Amino acid sequence: MNAPLISSRSRPSDAVIAAFTAELTNRYGAHVATSMAVREQHGHTLTWVKNQPPDVVVYPRTTQEVADIVRLCAQRNVPVVPFGTGTSLEGHINAPFGGVCIDVSLMKQIVAVHEEDLDCVVEPGVTRKELNEYLRDRGLFFPIDPGADASIGGMVSTRASGTNAVRYGTMKDVVLALTVVLPNGDIVKTASRAKKSSAGYDLTHLFIGAEGTLGIVTEITLKLNGIPEAISAGICPFPSVKAACDAVIITIQSGIPVARIELLDEVQVKAVNAHSKLSLPESPLLLLEFHGTTAGVKEQAESFGEIAAEYGGGPFEWATKPEDRSRLWQARHDAYWAARGLRPGAQSVATDVCVPISRLAECVDETKQDILESGLIAPIVGHVGDGNFHVQPLIDTENPAEVAACEAFIDRLVRRALAMEGTSTGEHGVGQKKIKYLEIEYSTQALDLMRVLKRAVDPLNIMNPGKVFAL
Template sequence: MTDRFIIAIDELKSAFGDRLTTNLTVRQQHAHTMSWLDNEPADAVLTVTDKYQIAKAIKICHAHKMPVVAFGAGSSLEGQLNAPCGGLCIDMSQMTNIISINADDLTATVEAGVTREQLNEALRYTGLFFPIDPGANASIGGMTATRASGTNAVRYGTMKDVVLCLEVVLPNGEIIKTASRAKKSSAGYDLTRLMIGSEGTLGIITEITVKLFGQPECVGSGVCHFETIKNACQTVMTTIQYGLPVARLELLDAMQIKACNAYSKLSLQEKPTLFVEFHGTQSGVIEQAQIFADIMAEFGGTDFKWSSDESERKKLWTARHNAYYATRALKPEFEILSTDACVPISRLAECVTDTVADIQEQGMIGPVVGHVGDGNFHVLLLLDKNNPDDVAKTKGILSRLAKRAIDMGGTCTGEHGIGQGKRTYMASEYDEQALCVMKLIKQAIDPNNIMNPDKIWF
């Protein structure tokens, strides 16, 4: 720790008392814990309860050029929470006020530490809901910072589609609002979209105003099986091209179904499988299910079963959300690496098939699961981190997956973000001029490079 960091921590301790800790265990808990990347803790952790405390802390850090890393729920996957340059971690998990729910306008404004489940619980009797569902009970601030997506994205979009405006503390401690609550605007630069997905490198998001949606009258969830991943993906592509307004469309390969059967006590056929969900009126859901059944049958889909029974639907989607833990349970002694890619839907079958073949050729275990309605899929690789051969194979699979997706007109990450884990691929996905523009924006807003430094690019 440098002398200026020691001085900054002393000032922070004086300003915040017991809210600041330098305990190693606490610091490690606030760094990266969700994958194989090394844990790099900050020098101190500050737990805050409002935006003014954040602004005060950042002003102290700014004066001493001390790095700042924001923490929400700790569920990010690409090392966004690590502090490779040391500094201060600001924990916003206690910022859980739901500031307003405007049912007439279909909006809600929340503090950054509110989780998606907390917001939906508050909306329970309003007839409205917040649809972005990345699986983990992530904080809405963190979901915004990483431009999160999830199982409902095929119908409701991602965080960039549902956030109307933000309140952000800048690197100098000033607080700004990026927009109004209006559903659209052509006034000035779109600062809201600039902050969404910035992974804490431009400022700390403290308040978020999001769009809400009406609860559908009827929800139906179903499952069907295929002989090949290609046929499952062709079903997805045709469903989307047909214009069927599916709410969820998830692919699980045979290995992932095997893991889910064991972990969630299911008895599904261990074949490439689609989970699908329909929202609408009762008659509309029935019609959607019938159309999907016809499309599925064209590509050899079998055993299509669907239900609007809430307990049956919950069992199905709980198993899907537990895919990460189900995969880990296949080899509990191994590390797990969750990565993702996203391609145009016309290339989805090819990309997933080639990726599965690559994993099998390397003799690795890596189930595939994905929000394939928008071309996004995930690979959950199991590896022995102490085995150099496993590590080398894993790095090769990751590199080839990223290159494969980019070459197909896609991206190295559809929703996990870049953080530390995927910085290598930014130069392949963007040309030099585009990266230069990004770096100029970072330099203009954060000239001292204190906001989550050493992330997104090298």
């Protein structure tokens, strides 16, 4: 298949942007912002990718408003960058060709909750914490937990996962249907609320993980779960990251239905202790959580304890009180900010890879050795129950030698994962920084097919240009 190249992209002229902004302001008034501070906030990225702000930011309140804005962009060939909460890590929200940022943070309606069907319908600006707060009194919860209080729309676009993925899956597993505004302004509903369907193409999953390059998600139908009868959490130190990962592999292969199993290396534990005022053992550590009945949770924990002991792990300590459990997991979610405290003033470069569970110990152990040999400060933390782990080098971006060392390390990390039949990113997404690795991860034919889809849906290349594919 010889796919035509994606349409080239350039910045709109100042005259086009001025006319476009005037028309937006005429239609949406105070919901349009052009100040540099707001624009830079929307080009902000939590990594070392340079800030590339849009020319204008608009805050729609309905699907129809999003459609009207996108239609106007298509008429004037103006780039569109969707924005949720700005927690993405690979430059997804930058605007390398300027244009308009469509910020969906005002679209926060929880449209419906169908308790008997265990699903709900939400707008994209609702965050995962807001949704779970709303659902708590109904005995339900939304299980996908990437750590940050990300917007549901953003989680769809990056195919997010997180600490609960080993038990509950990722966004691709919990989204039933989407409402999407296409690049020409058309509004499409991708599926019904049925839990399964064999009718037609699977349009829903086409947009999950597309990083805003095919359209803007404006409504999401999600699967929900009942809050478990019993939840128990604990910590288990190990003599090495390899021992901890080996214990994880056997735990998963043994079929123990652990809900969360997270790895922190000794560097990350030190950072977490300082940041969250904890006293965790400063050695490689697994944080675990079990969901189910009281008897079931007890049995799961005992089974894990036996496995851990075989690899020199222990003692396995429980966080029995709900407040202690919440504090423990909040500390895990704050790992990114905790790591930055290890080297104040340095730039954090967070990245991730994912490998088959059988290769996890080998990949993490080789990465740990690579960090030591590189002389980098780079904590490791991971959702190791599904083979996904993160590394966060801390570097002085004004030091060319450190930048080069970091870039070389990340390149080796990704290539190591790919050589082990893994992926260049388990949950962060491609964005701007990992475009080149798709050419290694996928065949030419597969990439050509992606380009055919992109060109068919977005022939003007206005939807989040400069992401996923090189122009």
